[in-house]
Amino acid sequence: MLRVQVEPSGEDFWKLDPVVDLINSGAVGVIPTDTVIKGIVNSKPLSILCRSLRDIDTYTTGFPLGTNQGQANIFRAVKRILPGPYTFILPATKELPKQCIKHGSSTRYAKRRQVGVRMPDDPICQAILQNLEEPLICTSVKYLAEDEWILDPVTIADIYEPLGLDFIVDGGARIADPSTVVDMTGSYPTIICQGKGAKLDWMVTGTDQEAQSTYSRKAA
Numbered sequence: 001m002l003r004v005q006v007e008p009s010g011e012d013f014w015k016l017d018p019v020v021d022l023i024n025s026g027a028v029g030v031i032p033t034d035t036v037i038k039g040i041v042n043s044k045p046l047s048i049l050c051r052s053l054r055d056i057d058t059y060t061t062g063f064p065l066g067t068n069q070g071q072a073n074i075f076r077a078v079k080r081i082l083p084g085p086y087t088f089i090l091p092a093t094k095e096l097p098k099q100c101i102k103h104g105s106s107t108r109y110a111k112r113r114q115v116g117v118r119m120p121d122d123p124i125c126q127a128i129l130q131n132l133e134e135p136l137i138c139t140s141v142k143y144l145a146e147d148e149w150i151l152d153p154v155t156i157a158d159i160y161e162p163l164g165l166d167f168i169v170d171g172g173a174r175i176a177d178p179s180t181v182v183d184m185t186g187s188y189p190t191i192i193c194q195g196k197g198a199k200l201d202w203m204v205t206g207t208d209q210e211a212q213s214t215y216s217r218k219a220a
Contacts, residue, residue: 002029002167005158010123020131022167029155031128033120034099035085035179035196036140036149039214047116048096049136051129053079056117059135060090063184072202083121085196087179088112097137099131114185124171149176 002022006015009144010159022029024164033049050056053075078088092113118138118184120126129136141150143159150156158169183190199205208215 001012001157001161001165003153003170004167005125005170006030008032008171008203010125010127011123011125012178013178016131016169017171019167023128023132023136024032027166029165030141030153030160031125031136031169032171032174033125033138033155034083034122035120035177045137046137047118049118049120049125049129049138051126051132051135053082053119056088056090056119058093058094059096060115060117062090063088074202077200079150081197082202083119083126085121085177086178087116087118087181089181089183089185091190093183116138116181118179122171126170128169151176152188155195207216 002018004015004019006012019031037061048059050059053062054200062211063075064072065075092115096113116137125202141160142148142154143147143150148186152173157165157168178190178193178195178197180199181193182203183192189202191199191203204220
């Protein structure tokens, strides 16, 4: 297993060249990001790490641009917060690899083509993504028998190297802040998991939607 130790500030990114080569050859490894993905279960499709909004537009239907009829320009709002601690669930296009909608380790694929997209605000992760031609399929790393994240690269290496891990990028231990997950497939951008990313005025929660529905029924 290749282990590359780099500074969190990214001043020695040249050390990442062998990692990029391994990824391009199909290797599986561990890289640092700005957050973890909360609520991971084997039945959920994986997420992808994107280097740009252009990548997101390629593999998903993208964010609404707004209309003259008053629909909000979500694309412009998202540009202000990405890269950042958010995971957006969007409808996928045919460009998305089937592995991204696979149900964990099973052989079944999701009926609805949706995918979580992330643009991490992490200099090491961004340096790797900028040198790849495609997004990375990703998930957070957990202990094998426990529902708990592993944040120390040394511990990750000790546990997963015997299982065939190809590489690990050690940028130091991280804090277990989950990303805020926003579902963009419904009528409103809906937060389904509140994490490090703040709730913005164009986002709603499940409670907000219930209140709106109750008010609508009363008004009727």
